[in-house]
Amino acid sequence: MPEVKLIKRFIETENGHRLREFESAGGYGSLRKIIGEGWDAQQVIDILKASNLRGLGGAGFPTGLKWSxxxxxxEGPKYLVVNADESEPGTFKDRHIISGAPHLLIEGAVIAAFCIEAEDIYIYIRGEYYEPARIMEQAIEEAAEAGYIGEDFLGSGHTVRVHLHRGAGAYICGEETALLSSLEGGKGWPKLKPPFPAIKGLFGKPTIVNNVETLSQVPIILDKGAEYFASLGIERNGGTRLFGVSGHVKRTGIYELPLGTPMKELIYEHCGGIRNDRKLKAVIPGGSSCPVLTAEQAASINMDFDSLAGIGSMLGSGGLIVMDETTDLVQILWRICRFYAFESCGQCTPCREGTGWMTRIMERIAKGEGTVQDIDDLKEVAEQIMGNTVCPLGDAAALPVVSFLSKFRADFEAQVGPRRVHAGAVVTQAEAEEN
Ligand SMILES: Cc1cc2nc3c(=O)[nH]c(=O)nc-3n(C[C@H](O)[C@H](O)[C@H](O)COP(=O)(O)O)c2cc1C
Ligand code: SF4
Structure with missing residues (x-):
């Protein structure tokens, strides 16, 4: 099946980041329609619910329901916050939207703000995205000059201001409650939920946090209709999403395909198959925190929230990391562990200590100094982290460990040396094999 370019059509428009080109491609049409025809918020929310749009930042929560x-x-202010922190390893889709079609995001965000009665929109953008931030700034200025934002925008009688806030390089600030703390000027530490941001968010006020891609789909749905969008995907998983494919495929990049597309089709048709026609070994389906899949699983799974959850993994951010048969999975897992240990905010003990512990064990194994006991300890530490932390970063660090060890244990055993038994006695590999 060819790509369905709902968002990519705007990204691929020449100079699509500029207002005039965006308008020529039909941009701001949905915002004009809902304001011009005097729609109310409930009409928009009903369409989003019927479209089966789900949050594309990772968790896949239904967007219309969240806004409701x-x-x-x-009394008092409400806020719309755009999560443009995009730091999950393997994820690079939002950068393309911000750089190629920033007005599409602004249009979606203004519609969201209108629906939840927010007068301020904060775009929290990853600190390292210097160039995308510059493009976004220019788009905000253009939108203000053209009257799409500001006081009484489009003669609506409503006001909306857009603020761009650059992060300072912390992955944890992509987690919504940490993001809000950071935006308030505090430490980027997550908070326990409930209360959810929709009730008590930024500055203690009702706040909706949405991902860049989620909001960019909103004007498209209002333009093309909920039925069309829903029919592209499968039940409860509407529309398309941008799959970012990296790793050992012939053509890495961003592919926009309906939810429910077979992973096999994405890898072998759109990406041209595995580099040098080697065999596939493993795939991380949606950013580094998603449990890894074997080649057999990759051959039969569809790319939607429910199918991946059904086999114990996740669609996450839609960033696939494809690994061929030459990949050293021990090195990969060590790298993933280092990332989460570095990015843990340190607030809760299982995550702070556990991620460091897992990294040290992985380092031993990767350097050929590990034991079979280390593999068992690694799994146990990961299991102790899961479900015992303030925010999902703990699980994000533990899930890859558990999945790599359960699906590819032989790769790890092949790199460990002396076999140490629980009682503390050390048995060499040769002795162990003799027994
Ligand atoms: C550790 C961590 C990092 C996250 N990073 C991001 C991110 O960079 N971008 C994003 O949109 N969501 C990220 N999320 C998910 C957000 O907390 C939140 O669910 C999302 O922004 C909601 O938007 P959506 O409903 O449109 O998906 C992260 C979650 C966790 C636990
Ligand atoms: S799980 Fe980790 S990142 Fe999340 S609050 Fe606890 S220490 Fe911080």
Whole structure:
């Protein structure tokens, strides 16, 4: 099946980051429609619910439902926050939207702000995205000059201001409660939920946090209709998403395909298959925190939230990391462990200590100094982290470990030396094999 370029059509428009080109491609049409025709928020929310749009930042929560949680008719400000922190290893889709079609994001964010009655939109962008931030800044200025944002935008009687906030390089600030703490000027530490941001978010006020790609789909859905969008995907998984493919495929890049597309089709048709026609070994399906899949699983799984959850993994951020038969999975897992240990905010003990512990064990194994006992300890530490932390980073660090060890244990055993038994006695590999 060819790509379905709902978002990519705008990204691929020449100079699509500029207002005039975006408008020529039909941009801001949905915002004009809902304001011009006097729609109310509920109409938009009903369409989003019917479209089966799910959050594309990782968790896949239904977007229309999330917006409906914001309390109506209460005094005081409400906020819309755009999560553009994009730091999950293997993920690079939002950067393309911000750089290629920033007005699409602004249009979606203004519609969201209109629906939840927010007058301020904060775009929290990853600190390292210097050039995308510059492009975004220019787009905000253009949108203000053209009257798409600001006081009484498009004669709507509503006000919306857009603020761009650059992060300072912490992965944890992509987690929504940490992001809000950081935006308030505090340490980027996650908070326990509930209360959820929709009830008590930025500065203690009702706040919706949405991913860049999620919001960019909103104007498209309002333009093409909920039925069309829903029909592209499968039940409860509407529309397309941008799959970012990296690793050992012939053509890495961003591919926009309906949810439910077979992974096999993505890898072998769109990406041209495995580099040098080697065999596939493993795939991380949606950013480094998602449990790894074997080649057999990759051959039969579809790329949607429910199918991947059904085999114990996740669609996550839609960033696939494809690994061929020459890949040293021990090195890969060591790298992943180092990342999470470095990025742990340190607030809770299982994550702070456990991620460091897993990294040290992986280092021993990777350097050929590990034991079979180390493999068992690694698994045990990971299992002790899971479900025992303030935020999902703990699970994000533990899940890859558990999945690599359960699916590719032989790769790890092949790199460990003396066999140490629980009682502390050391048995050499040769002795162990003799027994
Ligand atoms: C450790 C961690 C990092 C995250 N990083 C991001 C990120 O960079 N971008 C993002 O949109 N969501 C990220 N999320 C998910 C957000 O917490 C939140 O669910 C998301 O922004 C909601 O938007 P959505 O409903 O549109 O998906 C992260 C979550 C965790 C636990
Ligand atoms: S799980 Fe890790 S990153 Fe999340 S709050 Fe605890 S220490 Fe911080």
């Amino acid at each position: 949680f914001v309390p109506k008719d209460i």
